[in-house]
Amino acid sequence: MGGPGSDSDCSLAKPGFTSGDSSLVSVNTGCLHVNSSTKKGRRLQLCQMISLPFIPILALVAQTLIILLGAISSQREAATIENQVDLTVEVGRLLSALQQERLEIAMHIFQGKDRQTNPRLELSSYFGKTDDAIRNTTAAFTSKYDSWNSIFGSKVNFMDHLSLLSMKRLSVLELNEKTDREDDEAIKEIEWYNIANDLILDQLSTRIRDTSSTHAWRNLIAYKYIIKSIENFSISIVYGLYYFGRGRLTAYSYARFVRFDSLAYDYLNASQQFSPLIFRDYANFMKTFQHTQNMSITRGHIYNNVNISGNKEGAGIYYEYMIAFIDELRTYQERLRDVILLAVQEDLQDATQKQTLSVGILILVIMISPVIVSLITNATQTIQAFSQVLVEKGTEIKRERRRCDRLLSQMLPAPVIKALKERRKVPAETFDSVTVYFSDIVGFTNISSKSTPLEIINFLNSLYKLFDAKIVTYDVYKVETIGDAYMVVSGLPHRNGIRHAGEIATLSIDLVQSLKKFKIPHMPGEQLQIRIGLNSGSCVAGVVGTKMPRYCLFGDTINVASRMESNSEPMKIHISQTTKWLLDKLGGYMCEYRGTTEVKGKGPMDTFWLIEKEGGIRKNLEIELPGYMDADEEPDYFYDLAD
Known part of the structure; x- marks a missing residue:
């Protein structure tokens, strides 16, 4: 499944979803666990409050x-x-x-x-x-x-x-x-x-x-x-x-x-x-x-x-x-x-x-019973009114906390958020084996010159919604998006052996196939193309910054992955030798030798094209659902910020 920090978390809650608001804070009272926030629950609570004092009274009568x-x-x-x-x-x-x-x-x-x-x-x-x-x-x-x-x-x-x-x-x-x-x-x-x-x-x-x-x-x-x-x-x-x-x-x-x-x-x-x-x-x-x-x-x-x-x-x-x-x-x-x-x-x-x-004693009990019922009724109604106010305030606090957590999840992984909430330090962590994905849009400068800023934002939002919908089906973590660049990693923050190479490779093939049907909202006649580069190796991950902390990756593995993407070709997946070795160990992936590529800062390197996965990949029907290419649809996080 996608990492907890992916942008796709926002798409899990559809716009206008409020059915859970009433259940954000529920006050269950009594041995029957009555929810006093509902009308029926308040009636049951009143009956329960009236009946409970009569248990010892009935025992006394008996x-x-x-x-x-x-x-x-x-x-x-x-x-x-x-x-x-x-x-x-x-x-x-x-x-x-x-x-x-x-x-x-x-x-x-x-x-x-x-x-x-x-x-x-x-x-x-x-x-x-x-x-x-x-x-x-x-x-x-x-x-x-x-x-x-x-x-x-x-x-x-x-x-x-x-x-x-x-x-x-x-x-x-x-x-x-x-x-x-x-x-x-x-x-x-x-x-x-x-x-x-x-x-x-x-x-x-x-x-x-x-x-x-x-x-x-x-x-x-x-x-x-x-x-x-x-x-x-x-x-x-x-x-x-x-x-x-x-x-x-x-x-x-x-x-x-x-x-x-x-x-x-x-x-x-x-x-x-x-x-x-x-x-x-x-x-x-x-x-x-x-x-x-x-x-x-x-x-x-x-x-x-x-x-x-x-x-x-x-x-x-x-x-x-x-x-x-x-x-x-x-x-x-x-x-x-x-x-x-x-x-x-x-x-x-x-x-x-x-x-x-x-x-x-029997006469006394009969005489004071109506008084007890009246007092308990008044007290219960007062408590219910007070509890209703608490429920409303608690619901608001719960809703705001949920918004805060969802916004935090856009920047940091869940384990990091948990550690920060517990006021624990989050030291940098070394991961011995991960696979890094980089992609960018071919001709993005040309598309930008022909589009207004709002059209560019809607275009990127539709594209990344598609990407986010895809990554939630894989064991990957979305690191960040910078302009037209999209960065994903597998193998952190949760280690998964060498499966990370297969997860990223399958995701890359899935994205390439999905983009064949993708249309630019304001330029439906143009075919969108991307370049993809993959590399596997070790890296260091940690939280950087205090004002706006971000979860960042460091190491030569990230640099090589970026070079694989910059040296790739449209609608192709460019992989390094290390990724090729891991895919061979996993089996089921078809690769083609590209040759020796001059990599800036590394010199000549043997690189490969990832062609396809044997048996194909599962067809993802989400691309056919309405809304992904709707230019007028607002981003999901707008709803998180809305009152």
């Missing part, structure tokens, strides 16, 4: 909604837990009544014959208490929970089981009056109560959640465990009464005692792990309870299942202090219920406060 939904969920959960704990109070009374009735029946079975009172009359009072508890629970469920289905749902097993209560009571009483009954048979009759209580406990455990977002979840677990502990202690007491009443447990009853006693203590220990309240109060109770040692000893006896004679008095004492122990556990149950309800109330208050705060 967070607030999450908090609000969480508060509503916590409120519902706390209300559910409160309802569940309240439900256990009603069911707990029934559960206690069934447990007490079971213990009293066990006492009558294993020492009823030694009592002075009528077993039927004494048990009837406990049966009445249980019936009252059933009626009260049923009434409470009717007013608060609609029915027993609040606990048992679609399961009717408990109601069916409860309907057998009267029949089971009668069966136990009749069994107690038999003299030939088996104790294990009586125990199995009592297990009806175990099944009833298990049904209640299973459903309570299902209804009361083990985990919860409230602060009461640990106490809820402890609450469930203490209820189960009481139930298992109550069952184990039945087998303890069996042991004291009969002196020894059967294998079946022994296994049942071990199971329920172990479960009772496991649930009690687990409840202490989840509730510091139970842990502390239970430890204090066991220190002050007067039967603590008796409980431990009795438990050991039963576990050992040592055969003793029936001890009715011991059974009564065992019954009394175990009832006291269970009553103490029931106080823990009541305290835990109060703690849970207090925690639930705190959670309800906290949820209400969060809801109030969240609603307040």
Whole structure:
């Protein structure tokens, strides 16, 4: 391609070209790289500026909604837990009544014959208490929970089981009056109560959640465990009464005692792990309870299942202090219920406060959003107006800089311009191998004498436009034009091996062929002819001058090339021996020996005519384009200087 300093750079931008002016300076803003210099870009920028502040606002709204939904969920959960704990109070009374009735029946079975009172009359009072508890629970469920289905749902097993209560009571009483009954048979009759209580406990455990977002979840677990502990202690007491009443447990009853006693203590220990309240109060109770040692000893006896004679008095004492122990556990149950309800109330208050705060934040965001939109719109419009002024000024500066660079490129190569812009020195540089082209117009003095100055300028401009259009297709650099003289070089400022000889040779052939169709604008009947001279060798290139710096070549190679041109003939290409050698190395060029030529300052030299290139050269269609021979067309650099 042509060197960056060639005059042809001006012809790359056609006269009146302004399409690039709007893109000289573009302000791309935002993550979408919106060009704010256009109307559409300003609209997009305004939308972007308005939307960006709302991203954190939307995040705040989303967070607030999450908090609000969480508060509503916590409120519902706390209300559910409160309802569940309240439900256990009603069911707990029934559960206690069934447990007490079971213990009293066990006492009558294993020492009823030694009592002075009528077993039927004494048990009837406990049966009445249980019936009252059933009626009260049923009434409470009717007013608060609609029915027993609040606990048992679609399961009717408990109601069916409860309907057998009267029949089971009668069966136990009749069994107690038999003299030939088996104790294990009586125990199995009592297990009806175990099944009833298990049904209640299973459903309570299902209804009361083990985990919860409230602060009461640990106490809820402890609450469930203490209820189960009481139930298992109550069952184990039945087998303890069996042991004291009969002196020894059967294998079946022994296994049942071990199971329920172990479960009772496991649930009690687990409840202490989840509730510091139970842990502390239970430890204090066991220190002050007067039967603590008796409980431990009795438990050991039963576990050992040592055969003793029936001890009715011991059974009564065992019954009394175990009832006291269970009553103490029931106080823990009541305290835990109060703690849970207090925690639930705190959670309800906290949820209400969060809801109030969240609603307040949402209302505030809705109120200030229009204000934010208005402020951002005004600020964005102000910024856009200011940026538009900057874009216009930047466009003018960019355009002027482009003009300056293009004018500089007419005088200096691009590497030299870059070095000067970077305030670096540009030392002279030696090039070992270049090819220099010189040409001038044959009979230029005669043409000038017949033409006006303006016609000469238009004529040379048309000619050099043709030359400039040609050199852009070759790896050459236009050095200068002086009058009718035209100087081109290849191999600098970018070195290209020995290709420079081929580039200049092909260019010379192309120019000679193109001039055969060239017409002098004001003298169309005259055929324009030029002389061309080529020489290859070394030279030195550098910037000369400070006021109007020029890129100049120095060396004997330039002088010989000038002599080749002055000793040439019209429409012929005169080359030196050194150029001939390089073309022979490249191959593909036909040369003819001219003979020995007397060269001023050098003496006789063998020179040659360059005839043609094998295979011809590519036809250049630019000569056929309109404008190259238009005498009225102004030079390209006029447009660079125009405002």
